[in-house]
Amino acid sequence: MDLETLRHSCAHIMAQAVKELWPETRLAIGPAIEDGFYYDFDRPEQFSEEDLLTIEERMHQIIQRDEPFIRKELSKKEAEELFQGMQETYKLELLKEIPDDKVSVYYTGKSFVDLCRGPHILSTGQIKAFKLLSLAGAYWRGNENNPMLQRIYGTCFLSQQELEAYLRDFEERKQRDHRKLGPNLELFDIYQQEAGAGLVFYHPKGALLRKIIEDYEKQEHLKRGYELVVTPHIMQADLWKTSGHYQYYRQNMYTLQIENKEFVLKPMNCPGHILIYKSKVRSWRDLPIRYFELGTVYRHEKAGVMHGLLRVRGFTQDDAHIFCLPSQLQEEIRSVIEFVFETMKVFGFNDIEIELSTRPEKSIGSDEDWQLATASLENSLKQLELKYKINPGEGAFYGPKIDIKLKDALKRSWQCATVQCDFSLPKRFNLEYIDTDGTAKQPIMLHRVILGSIERFIACLVEHYKGDFPLWLAPEQVRIIPIAEETFTYAQQVCKFLQASGIRTHCDLRNQTLNKRIRQAELDKIKYILIIGNKEIQQKVVTIRRRGIKEQITQTPEQFLTHLQTEIASRR
RNA sequence: GCUGGAGUAGCUCAGUCGGUAGAGCACGUCCUUGGUAAGGACGGGGUCACGGGUUCAAUUCCCGUCUCCAGCUCCA
Numbered sequence: 001m002d003l004e005t006l007r008h009s010c011a012h013i014m015a016q017a018v019k020e021l022w023p024e025t026r027l028a029i030g031p032a033i034e035d036g037f038y039y040d041f042d043r044p045e046q047f048s049e050e051d052l053l054t055i056e057e058r059m060h061q062i063i064q065r066d067e068p069f070i071r072k073e074l075s076k077k078e079a080e081e082l083f084q085g086m087q088e089t090y091k092l093e094l095l096k097e098i099p100d101d102k103v104s105v106y107y108t109g110k111s112f113v114d115l116c117r118g119p120h121i122l123s124t125g126q127i128k129a130f131k132l133l134s135l136a137g138a139y140w141r142g143n144e145n146n147p148m149l150q151r152i153y154g155t156c157f158l159s160q161q162e163l164e165a166y167l168r169d170f171e172e173r174k175q176r177d178h179r180k181l182g183p184n185l186e187l188f189d190i191y192q193q194e195a196g197a198g199l200v201f202y203h204p205k206g207a208l209l210r211k212i213i214e215d216y217e218k219q220e221h222l223k224r225g226y227e228l229v230v231t232p233h234i235m236q237a238d239l240w241k242t243s244g245h246y247q248y249y250r251q252n253m254y255t256l257q258i259e260n261k262e263f264v265l266k267p268m269n270c271p272g273h274i275l276i277y278k279s280k281v282r283s284w285r286d287l288p289i290r291y292f293e294l295g296t297v298y299r300h301e302k303a304g305v306m307h308g309l310l311r312v313r314g315f316t317q318d319d320a321h322i323f324c325l326p327s328q329l330q331e332e333i334r335s336v337i338e339f340v341f342e343t344m345k346v347f348g349f350n351d352i353e354i355e356l357s358t359r360p361e362k363s364i365g366s367d368e369d370w371q372l373a374t375a376s377l378e379n380s381l382k383q384l385e386l387k388y389k390i391n392p393g394e395g396a397f398y399g400p401k402i403d404i405k406l407k408d409a410l411k412r413s414w415q416c417a418t419v420q421c422d423f424s425l426p427k428r429f430n431l432e433y434i435d436t437d438g439t440a441k442q443p444i445m446l447h448r449v450i451l452g453s454i455e456r457f458i459a460c461l462v463e464h465y466k467g468d469f470p471l472w473l474a475p476e477q478v479r480i481i482p483i484a485e486e487t488f489t490y491a492q493q494v495c496k497f498l499q500a501s502g503i504r505t506h507c508d509l510r511n512q513t514l515n516k517r518i519r520q521a522e523l524d525k526i527k528y529i530l531i532i533g534n535k536e537i538q539q540k541v542v543t544i545r546r547r548g549i550k551e552q553i554t555q556t557p558e559q560f561l562t563h564l565q566t567e568i569a570s571r572r
Numbered sequence: 573g574c575u576g577g578a579g580u581a582g583c584u585c586a587g588u589c590g591g592u593a594g595a596g597c598a599c600g601u602c603c604u605u606g607g608u609a610a611g612g613a614c615g616g617g618g619u620c621a622c623g624g625g626u627u628c629a630a631u632u633c634c635c636g637u638c639u640c641c642a643g644c645u646c647c648a
Contacts, residue, residue: 038643046575046576047576048576049576049577134576134642134643135575135576135577135642135643136575136576136642136643136644137574137575137576137643137644138574138575138643138644138645139574139575139644139645142644142645143645144573144574144644144645144646148574148575148644149575149644150575150576151575151643151644153642153643179640179641183583184583192638192639192640193621193622193638193639197638197639197640244648245648248648249648252647252648267648268648270648299647299648301646301647302573302645302646302647303573303638303639304573304574304644304645304646305573305645305646305647306640311647396648397648398648415647420648422648424648447648481608483605483606483607483608484605484606484607485605486605511604511605512606512610512611513604513605513606513610513611514605514606514607514608515606515607515608515609515610515611516606516609516610516611517608517609518608518609519608519609519610520609520610521609522609523609529608531607531608533606533607534607535607543607543608545608552608
């Protein structure tokens with residue numbers, strides 16, 4: 001028996017329980033999802049948390065009754081009459097969109113019937129372990145203009161042990177939430193009351209982590225033929241009118257009026273890079289031109305969508321714009337994707353999702369352009385033998401794109417890297433290069449980010465490593481704990497010695513017991529703890545306690561430094 | 573933005589059926605000078621998110637705002 005069928009059937013049982021308890025409730029849809037199932041209901045009164053228990057109880061009764069799931073095929077007309085009689089208006093709406101003349105319905109027990117393709121389990125008694133988890137609102141058919149329904153989420157497993165393991169795992173995952181770990185490890189925080197929602201403050205350790213990431217990126221971009229640029233944070237509104245953002249992205253832009261001139265806090269970096277491109281006449285020999293900027297942008301996201309560092313209002317993109325010839329497009333895209341994969345590997349991410357989004361209904365650009373761009377994107381993925389999903393019609397209005405997503409601790413996907421072709425901006429800004437025949441032509445423009453935003457990426461990193469970063473990323477690599485005051489001087493000497501070679505280290509000289517200071521270093525997830533007492537001073541060594549390893553070793557400070565440098569260079 | 577839940581010390585939370593609040597951790601001072609995950613004593617710290625209303629009296633009840641959490645929608 002597969003889990004999906006089990007969960008789908010469990011959703012039916014939940015709907016049946018709700019209908020038995022509150023017959024006036026109308027049913028919408030109730031599928032199985034990755035970790036469970038849900039069902040959407042339309043009911044005048046709100047469900048409460050206690051109602052979930054009542055529903056669970058009723059579900060247990062239905063399961064105990066061991067009622068069979070019975071499939072019946074009906075003509076569309078028969079089905080319409082059936083659901084019309086029950087006043088299931090949502091089901092009628094679904095029926096209308098089924099092209100076939102025959103539809104199937106599933107009966108459970110005497111009274112409950114649901115429009116459903118199936119398959120289902122044989123009878124309700126086959127459900128051995130389930131739990132209702134939460135309540136939420138959800139728009140009918142996912143459209144915010146439709147009425148909001150009440151959704152109940154639940155999950156279901158083959159055995160009670162598996163269910164309990166899932167719930168335990170879920171609790172553990174919550175513990176690695178970057179919103180909890182970040183402030184706990186003194187990496188970053190958001191002061192929504194004092195400074196505003198969605199605006200991030202990096203504390204010293206977080207700022208260090210960020211610097212390490214930024215340094216790595218700048219170096220890698222230079223290696224790959226990108227040029228570094230820096231553009232202003234505010235620019236005149238006129239520029240954004242030319243780019244089209246002023247018209248199409250207004251509700252997300254922060255604007256300010258100074259001496260009768262309107263300025264915009266940049267929500268994107270593209271117009272800035274375009275101005276630099278346009279600063280002189282470009283020859284086909286100059287292309288491709290690749291401008292890279294760690295560009296901080298501000299977007300006024302809706303109140304309900306902010307989420308820790310994963311969705312914020314001010315963030316820094318590792319943004320680049322590539323201006324190239326049509327003949328260079330494919331190669332540029334391929335090397336961006338390779339760049340993304342190399343980078344993800346270095347940072348320890350192996351499990352990533354790739355999506356290719358194609359032309360939407362509302363779009364600009366010729367069929368030819370779209371075809372070339374979409375084919376170039378897809379060919380690159382094929383050449384690199386990558387698995388990807390296609391999102392038909394999900395591209396931007398100005399071009400197709402490839403998105404690369406990482407999952408957070410709670411298995412929610414977040415878009416990080418993206419490569420997007422753009423037919424709009426080169427036209428709007430009238431970008432040109434002089435081709436071999438001496439005529440001016442329009443270059444193709446690619447937008448791309450590797451990490452996405454530093455903020456979002458740091459959130460993913462924190463959750464991926466549970467704050468226990470590999471040595472090369474760790475803001476504090478070594479903590480030195482001298483046992484007693486008489487050993488402070490030697491400890492500080494070792495500290496200075498390591499710092500002089502660029503090791504990020506601190507001495508814990510607090511008047512606390514050794515045990516307590518070791519405990520604190522462990523809670524801070526420090527990779528190496530050096531214990532220094534009289535024994536070490538006499539032998540001119542340090543005792544090394546590595547996180548997660550029981551046996552300690554003793555080395556001279558010089559040996560230890562070499563060891564650290566090797567580990568840092570390995571980026572593991 | 574929508575639906576529901578929530579906001580008490582730096583953190584985790586208790587409490588007040590309306591009479592301005594308490595614990596543990598953290599922090600400070602002192603004692604302790606400790607060999608591998610919490611030594612001890614004393615102490616400081618709160619406009620009970622913010623703004624209105626009801627009341628003799630509001631942290632508590634009512635309304636509004638802000639923010640957070642889950643989900644939906646959105647995400648150039």
